[in-house]
Amino acid sequence: MTKPKKPILRVENICKILGGKEILKSVSLSLNKGELKVLIGPSGAGKSTLLQCINFLIPPDKGRVWLEETEIQNRKKRDLYAFRQQVGMIFQDFNLFDHLNALENVAIALRKVKKMSRQAARDHAVAELERVGLGDKITLYPAELSGGQKQRVSIARALAMEPKIMLLDEPTSALDPELIGEVLSVIRDLAQGGMTMILATHQIGFTRSLADEVLFMENGRIIEQGSPKDLLSPDACSRSWDFCSRLNELHEEGV
Amino acid sequence: MLDALTAIFEALPYLLKGAIATSGIVIGAMGLGLVMGVHMAVGQVYGNRAVRWFVGLYVWFFRGVPVLVLLFLFYFGLFAIVGLNLSAFTASILVLGMTTAAYQSQIFRGAILSLPKGQLQAARALGMSDIKAIISIILPQALRFSIPGWSNEYSIILKDSALAFVLGTSEIMARSHFVASRTYHHLPLYITAGCLYFLLTWIGVRALLKLEAKVRIPGYSQ
Numbered sequence A: 001m002t003k004p005k006k007p008i009l010r011v012e013n014i015c016k017i018l019g020g021k022e023i024l025k026s027v028s029l030s031l032n033k034g035e036l037k038v039l040i041g042p043s044g045a046g047k048s049t050l051l052q053c054i055n056f057l058i059p060p061d062k063g064r065v066w067l068e069e070t071e072i073q074n075r076k077k078r079d080l081y082a083f084r085q086q087v088g089m090i091f092q093d094f095n096l097f098d099h100l101n102a103l104e105n106v107a108i109a110l111r112k113v114k115k116m117s118r119q120a121a122r123d124h125a126v127a128e129l130e131r132v133g134l135g136d137k138i139t140l141y142p143a144e145l146s147g148g149q150k151q152r153v154s155i156a157r158a159l160a161m162e163p164k165i166m167l168l169d170e171p172t173s174a175l176d177p178e179l180i181g182e183v184l185s186v187i188r189d190l191a192q193g194g195m196t197m198i199l200a201t202h203q204i205g206f207t208r209s210l211a212d213e214v215l216f217m218e219n220g221r222i223i224e225q226g227s228p229k230d231l232l233s234p235d236a237c238s239r240s241w242d243f244c245s246r247l248n249e250l251h252e253e254g255v
Numbered sequence B: 001m002l003d004a005l006t007a008i009f010e011a012l013p014y015l016l017k018g019a020i021a022t023s024g025i026v027i028g029a030m031g032l033g034l035v036m037g038v039h040m041a042v043g044q045v046y047g048n049r050a051v052r053w054f055v056g057l058y059v060w061f062f063r064g065v066p067v068l069v070l071l072f073l074f075y076f077g078l079f080a081i082v083g084l085n086l087s088a089f090t091a092s093i094l095v096l097g098m099t100t101a102a103y104q105s106q107i108f109r110g111a112i113l114s115l116p117k118g119q120l121q122a123a124r125a126l127g128m129s130d131i132k133a134i135i136s137i138i139l140p141q142a143l144r145f146s147i148p149g150w151s152n153e154y155s156i157i158l159k160d161s162a163l164a165f166v167l168g169t170s171e172i173m174a175r176s177h178f179v180a181s182r183t184y185h186h187l188p189l190y191i192t193a194g195c196l197y198f199l200l201t202w203i204g205v206r207a208l209l210k211l212e213a214k215v216r217i218p219g220y221s222q
Helices: A047-054 A077-085 A102-112 A118-131 A147-160 A177-192 A204-210 A239-252 B002-046 B049-064 B067-081 B088-114 B118-125 B130-167 B172-183 B186-214
Strands: A007-018 A021-032 A036-040 A062-067 A087-090 A165-169 A196-200 A213-218 A221-226
Touching: A007 A047, A021 A047, A021 A062, A021 A196, A021 A221, A036 A047, A036 A204, A036 A239, A047 A165, A047 A196, A077 A087, A087 A147, A087 B118, A102 A118, A102 A147, A102 B130, A118 A147, A147 A177, A147 B118, A177 A196, A177 A204, A204 A239, A213 A239, A221 A239, B002 B049, B002 B088, B002 B130, B002 B172, B002 B186, B049 B088, B067 B088, B067 B130, B088 B130, B118 B130, B130 B172, B130 B186, B172 B186
Parallel strands: A036 A196, A036 A213, A087 A165, A165 A196
Antiparallel strands: A007 A021, A007 A062, A213 A221
């Protein structure tokens, strides 16, 4: 008999209206420790908005968020900042700090938020950059890095805060095809290392091999969810399979 | 001709003291404008409605009234009303400083708005407060991008500082005028005054160009 695991993150009934349009219609999900859940769905489905509502970069109109047993009171600034430190976020456009080199990009929040000493922050940052394979690039500035390297710096920056969960918002969508692999392999290492993650992506092969659960979003709702085996196979007759096979057709046509 | 050269030569030490006063006014005013302008720009971009409204009103006023009027208004009116008994030199710094603050705030505001929005998001996602993010992430970049506009503002304020003459500040223009009206060598003295302004502009603009190169972010095309 297995004990039911306690979710590390719980999100309930998130609603968001932006510019008069209902972007999220009462979305709920929960995440156990070590799980990788993958959000797929057409653009405009609300994947990005959902991820940004989870750490209140976009304050949801309605809905509640729990990390472990604590409900996040986003009106209390101090609680909100403490919560965000524990939730790493990776953006499609990397969002590195352009005036800081790779090392400083990773170290700055350690110093300003975690109040580490300059030396301790530096050592920690170097270790994180080595972990994503950029030990030899620490003095380079964002403008001197390739897209894949930038995204790996941004992953190192998030990991340095030692987050309990990570939210990854289409981390490979802005990359040239030949650079996608290096970023996916870092994410694969994280997943295999037991990091708890929600990943929005269009990388179906990656999803199939690593996701614990697939959440298919459309029009602001999660309309299907289940294991990749159940959802992403031809005999599932699922909306997810339909969507993915059309993505694959595009790829095969070389578009 | 020789007369004129002698007049310039004799007046030069006296005029150079004026150049020091001019530099003092400009450095003081630009410094005050920098501190006020940065706060106003941040307030106008990130502040609540009341702050934005106040900054808007301030900028509207100081950009709408001639500097000469402002100098008179404050020196002979407003400073006295609030009980401040200031020297002409200090009053010139304050008035020019408050004026350039209005212009500088718009230079900084433009620079802040030109930064990609995502960086603030990333800073917030790391647990930074908005104040920390603005200090550590936004301003270091915005100030870099403001240097060309700021250098322009420097050259404008340097020349506006000649207006401090009307309050009786003993700067380049006041001293040239004084010597010229005593010796009747008007042309050579005003040429010298012009040259001093030219030189100060050149030095300042060059220094700012150097600063711009020094703080350039590697990999960014110029």
